[in-house]
Amino acid sequence: MIQRLRIAWFKRRWTCAQIEGEPQLSAPLMLAGQGQISFGAQVTFGWELSPGFLSGYSYVEARHPGAEVSFGDGTFLNNCVTLVSEGPGISVGRGCLFGPGVHVYDSDFHALEVADRRGAPAAMARVEIGENVFLGTNAIVLKGVTVGAGSVVGAGAVVVEDVPPGAIVAGNPAQVVRG
Numbered sequence: 401m402i403q404r405l406r407i408a409w410f411k412r413r414w415t416c417a418q419i420e421g422e423p424q425l426s427a428p429l430m431l432a433g434q435g436q437i438s439f440g441a442q443v444t445f446g447w448e449l450s451p452g453f454l455s456g457y458s459y460v461e462a463r464h465p466g467a468e469v470s471f472g473d474g475t476f477l478n479n480c481v482t483l484v485s486e487g488p489g490i491s492v493g494r495g496c497l498f499g500p501g502v503h504v505y506d507s508d509f510h511a512l513e514v515a516d517r518r519g520a521p522a523a524m525a526r527v528e529i530g531e532n533v534f535l536g537t538n539a540i541v542l543k544g545v546t547v548g549a550g551s552v553v554g555a556g557a558v559v560v561e562d563v564p565p566g567a568i569v570a571g572n573p574a575q576v577v578r579g
Contacts, residue, residue, distance in 0.1 A: 403454065410457055427479050428457035435462025435485065440473035450500045452479035472531065488524045493531035499555065501538040508543065530565065
């Protein structure tokens with residue numbers, strides 16, 4: 401009962417300008433931004449037997465007009481997942497699995513040079529996550545990355561380069577450990 405109330409409380413606070421489809425919610429989800437967030441059939445957020453189920457929430461934002469985050473059919477996202485698009489977009493294929501605490505970003509959000517951090521445009525590039533990809537607990541996928549279909553990103557990995565289809569990557573920065 402408490403979880404249903406938490407889910408409803410967050411859903412009433414959704415601020416995303418354009419939402420297509422309806423995710424299945426076992427845990428709270430916040431949708432925000434001026435862009436578009438799209439859900440295929442059977443996209444599910446939350447898992448009762450994982451960290452953050454009763455204390456956390458997932459967050460998806462298409463921050464600016466034209467920004468888009470999309471989820472393919474049958475994708476499952478565990479608790480406390482974050483995806484934020486500044487504009488180039490994030491696409492998640494069908495049948496993906498996200499562990500708890502996964503983060504996906506298509507932007508650096510700030511320029512990297514000290515003098516430019518408070519005003520210069522940030523580097524951005526589209527993120528593509530292929531079909532049937534498994535992103536382990538606390539994995540981070542950064543701007544410009546394509547994660548190939550059927551691949552696995554190990555827990556805690558930081559992905560800064562493309563992942564070949566069917567590969568297993570791990571580490572920081574993520575490296576292919578089985579190709």
